[in-house]
Amino acid sequence: MPVKAVTKNTSYVLLTIAILVGSTYSASAAESAKGWDLLPEILKRIVPPSFPDRDFNVTDYGAEGDGITDCNPAIQKAISACTKAGGGRVIVPTGVFLSNGPIHLDNNVNLHVTKNATIMFGTHFEDYLPHVRVRWEGTECYNYSPLVYAYKKTNIAITGSGKLNGQAESSWGLWPLKLKPRTTTNEELRKLNHDNVAVEDIRIYGKPTMIEPFECTNVLIEGVTLNDYPFWCVHPTFCTNVTVRKLKIVSHNSNNDGINPDSCTDVLIEDCYLDQSDDCLAIKAGRDNSAWRSGRPCQNIVIRNMPSNFDGVAIGSECSGGVRNVFVYDCDYEDGNILYCKSNLDRGGFIKDIYIKNLNVGKARILRLRNNYHGYRGGNFPTEFRNINIENVNIGEGSDETISVAGVEKALVYDVFLKNIVVDTVRPPVLHLRLVENIVLTNVSIAGKIQPSHPPLLPPLEKELEGTASIAPRHSGPWSNPSNWETGRDGARLDWTADDADRLPDARIDERILIGKSKVVKSGVRLTLDRDVEGEFEVRVYEQSTLIIPDGHTLKIKGPLIVDRTHSVARQLGGTVEIGRNLDIDAAIGGEYVITGGSLQVGKLSLNEGAFIVNDYRGNIESINVRGEYRTGDGEGNTVTKFVAHRDGVTPIQCQDLNLDAYTGEYLIVDISAYDAEKNGDLVLFIYRGNRNGEFDGGPENPNPQVTIVGGNADVVYDDARKQIKLANIRP
Structure with missing residues (x-):
């Protein structure tokens, strides 16, 4: 596989460019408005696309709703005719329409799935080839086509009250891992990312997303039910002006995130029923070198009016391009987190300018910020956390460590403001705060006790040892020979130190x-x-x-x-x-x-x-x-x-x-x-x-x-x- 030459310290240069791009945006935005004052202007820009009053029924192009006939060619013909005519609705009427392969949308097309209609996607993996350009778990590459895909299109939509079913449980869901057995592994893909291999040279066979508009403008996904999908469900990537609302998402295969906007600008998500087996709603911005090259943040994200089975907002762990200007408000739900931000010490990027208010939750943590999520390599580029604002929140039962914020010495967490929050009951400990600068609690009541406005911080942790404390026999023989055992720390990047143990394995010392x-x-x-x-x-x-x-x-x-x-x-x-x-x-x-x-x-x-x-x-x-x-x-x-x-x-x-x-x-x-x-x-x-x-x-x-x-x-x-x-x- 060819690898393009890169200069020394490429990772550092890419990350610096990404940070500069983010800093420039923040300065210009600050000149006009800040905080909640930004919201009206953002909402004014988020306008769902409109379409000419023309309908193209897929049955007129050869589709049959019998659940047996492959309707993919007919659906694509209807989409092509719709685009050539200047746009309109591609109608999927009553029936079950099998699509052996992906549906690719085109400019000015509204794929409208009617009330009693189901698009049933076929289960033969080769039907989702040739590869198309995607961002897969934060790395740009070429992969199986998402089940519904659009590349660099304008004015596209999926609407209606019908269903799209991925049939993944009996196909993609049988894979033991996220990538097809005996193909590129996750570890190999990460290395291609870190080695700055050109996107065109990275071809994988990973579980595809359900819906992925890629570098599209003016996107609407509304009303449909999405069932049994292979991987993440709704994954707009590098898109501008996106509306996602009134969806019903139900799927319980592995890695079944619900809605994941990824390096998008101006996104509205509202009133979506989400019943899935992984993150409910996760805001993302790419992983490591691949995202640093593009330098494109996920920004101006509005989430509101989510129903009772919502379980809160996650940001990351793919956040290398940066996430900012996130607004969450007016949600009542039963269980979850208010905000969970996750990254690691090599991810870079930033998570900042987050605004949350007017939430009522049955059981939840208020805030959880982690800079030590999976994927740690060397601690070279920790993520910046800054300006987190949560106010007017009522929680029936708080989880342990209801407020958990932990920075690292190279990247403290700055400016966390919690205001007018009531948690009725809680399991101790309540606070876990470490390496945070300027955290202010105003009228925060937990289990009937007003918390101090400037809460106490825990001391910095001692430097954490890498690897796992381990013990090993040097030679063949019986277990009970103390002189045959040596110790060290076991880890992929660590050399084994082979220290004399002169003892037998001891669970108090050896893991x-x-x-x-x-x-x-x-x-x-x-x-x-x-x-x-x-x-x-x-x-x-x-x-x-x-x-x-x-x-x-x-x-x-x-x-x-x-x-x-x-x-x-x-x-x-x-x-x-x-x-x-x-x-x-x-x-x-x-x-x-x-x-x-x-x-x-x-x-x-x-x-x-x-x-x-x-x-x-x-x-x-x-x-x-x-x-x-x-x-x-x-x-x-x-x-x-x-x-x-x-x-x-x-x-x-x-x-x-x-x-x-x-x-x-x-x-x-x-x-x-x-x-x-x-x-x-x-x-x-x-x-x-x-x-x-x-x-x-x-x-x-x-x-x-x-x-x-x-x-x-x-x-x-x-x-x-x-x-x-x-x-x-x-x-x-």
Whole structure:
């Protein structure tokens, strides 16, 4: 992939330009109006587009509302005709209209979805190619097309009281991560951003947004219902004059943000019902170098009259272009935050000139400002927080740390003003204030107590150590040899210090136990548990290494226990293993957890890649109990669940929910060579107390069964009535 040459200190130069652009705007704005006095002028500029009184019915261009016919070509023909005629409405009438691929809007087009109409988007990923230019999680790149997309268009709208359904739960939602397995990873995309690779050279395969007008002017999105979308829902990017109102958004796939204006100017959001699984409304302005290059803030954002299921405003964490002049008012809702600002110490940009008033909330934090969100690299470019104003707010129940503001030494938080706020009840602590300059509370009553106008600040934290306090064995051998252990801090950017421990792992000191990590030992180790171990550890078994739990000993940890990388094995020969959190098997080549005896109890079992093997050939396994879900395929490779039965059966895996609905392949292998089917009948493999999703197959791209029976033949029965998976009709 070609990389354009850049000068030294490019990140610093880009960030400086972005800051200068922001400073220039602030100075000119200050000459005319400040604070709430800006609002009338902003609202005067936000005018929904109007369209000629012409209708173009998609059925006149070949669309059929039968839910089967691909109507995408007809919809695009209607849009093209509408634009050529000078604009109007493209009408989607009563019916279910399948669109195998995205809808691309054009100038002067109002896509009008009528009351009893549904646009149902197809589930074949290749239909959303070729790539189009987007901003994906803050990085400009080329990706699958959003389901509804417009690029550099003027006067566009999506209106009506009908529905748009992304059908993502059964397609995009099956991906284990945000990007398609075996393509560019999130980490690789971040590196392309930081290396200033040209946008045209960055092509990814990430879950697309539902609606993304990109560099458009005069945008209206009104009235429609948006269901089951793949990623973020309404994501106007680099747009000017945007109105979003009276939407109903309902979707609960991962990363299903509701409304995310991104580096836009003059945006009105009002009266939208939002029932989603991630941020309700998040204001964004790009990530790191990619956003510093454009230097375009998200500004003049107005949010008002939001209904009871609104859960407050988030800003960030993608805010590198800066966010300013945000106005939130006249909202009554049940639960959430009043304002949550999140960034990290390398994001740069600013969040300032935020104005909020006239809110009534059932349960909420007033304010939460974080400068240490995910993605920290080196602490080079902290975000500027300044001029936050919240007034006339009533909250029934405050969360702990109802007012939480934490700056950093390189970037204090400046000028926070809270006025006329009442919180009826609260859980302590009430205030968490650190590295803030000029925070003023005026008539702020929390649990019947007026707070001091200049509240006390906590002292600066001592410099936080990077990485995780860890301990590791140097060589193969028994657990109980103190001279075989060394310590250090485990982190992606950290060198392992290999300090002599001269002690055994201690949960009061060590957070993580590393068995065979390559930066610690050049070749793998084989560690045998020869004593009972209990502690608040997590344990990781790395490449070429093995953890052995013999009979007669107990391993009881908080967890998780992770079998990671290549040819890593945890082998339970007996004894008792109790893991409070997850057992994660995440090794694509040769990684496995093998149980041949004893009892295993875990909070959740995630078979991301690799194998979980129940080798019960001697009948020594007492029980396998998963308190939560047994899930296959959270990673990017295939998984194997294998059972080896003895003469009278096999110890089944018992779990709450059984999720076999991964995007990748899930293989089941059952060795019945020693099993006496004539005597014992059906062979039960899984018992689940809750729900089962999916079957052992190759995933949506290869839905054929992936089951191997060794030593005979049998039928796999998914018996949801008895909540079992079993082998029946066992025969030679």
